[in-house]
Amino acid sequence: MRIMIVDDSKAMRMIVMRTLRQAALGEHTYLEAENGVQALALLEKSEPDLILCDWNMPELNGIELLKRLEAAGRKVKFGFVTSEADPEMKKLAIAHGALFLISKPFTVETFQAALQPLMSGPIAPGSPR
C-alpha cells in the first residue's frame, strides 16, 4: 500500500511508520505531510491507498482536510491517529467518511485491528475497530 502520514510532529510520523512495520501488514511505501495544506499539495501528484492523519495540526487540521477530500469527491481510505478521541469527534470523523480513529498512545495491536480489514478490499466508514 501507499500510505500517506499527515502529522505536524516528525517524531509521531516516525512512530507511526515504525508501528506499521511492526504490525507486519505487508510492504508499504510512505508519503509524509506536516499538515492538511501539504497533504492536499501532495495529493495533486500522488494517489495514496490510505491516509493516516492527525487531527490537531496548524494551517489545515485533519477534519478540515477530510471535509475537503469529501467535497472534491476524492475517494481515498482515511483514518485518524490522534491524541483526542472523544465520542463527538469520532462521530464527526465517521460522518465525513473516516474509517477509524486510533487514539494516541497506541499499540501495534491497535494498528493491526484497524488496518487489517483494509487489506482485504472496500469497507464502510467506521467499520474497523
Place this chain on the structure above:
Amino acid sequence: MRTGTVENSISGITQNVFAMLLGIRMARSDGFAFAAGRPTTTGVVTISGGWCGAITVTVDGRTGRRIAAHMFGTSLERATDGEVNDAIGEVANMIGGNFKSRLAQPALLSLPTVAHGTGCTVSVPGSREVGRFGFESAGNRAIVTVVDHDWKRGGR
C-alpha cells in the same frame, strides 16, 4: 476541578503514554527536583471549553534525549535539540489530548508549545496551579503540572 480527580487522571494518562509509546514504566514520585543550572524542556498545551487551563510536561535534559532518541529511533548522543523539542511537544499533546477527552465537551486543545533552557519557567497568566505531579523511572524524570484558568478570578 478537584486535585484528587486531576491527579488520578494525570497519573493514569502519563504512565500510559510513557509505557505504551516509550516503553518506560514511570512511577509517581514527588521526591525530586530538577538540578539547578541544568537545562529542562517543557511542553505546554492549553484547553479551552467548559474547563479552561493548561498542561505542562517538563523533563530534564537526559530524559528529553531518551524520549527523543526512542521516538526518532536514534541514539542519545545523536538526538538533536530540535528532535527533543518535537518529542516533548508530542508527549504534552498526548497527555493534554487524553486529559481533554475526559472533560465536558466541546473543548478545544491547542497546538503544543515548547520551551527549552536553563532556569526556564513557563507561566499562564491568570491561572492557578491545580496540581504538580512528579514521575520517575531509572533516571528518567518528568513533572506534569495542571493549571486552571477561571475567568471570574480576573484572568484574561
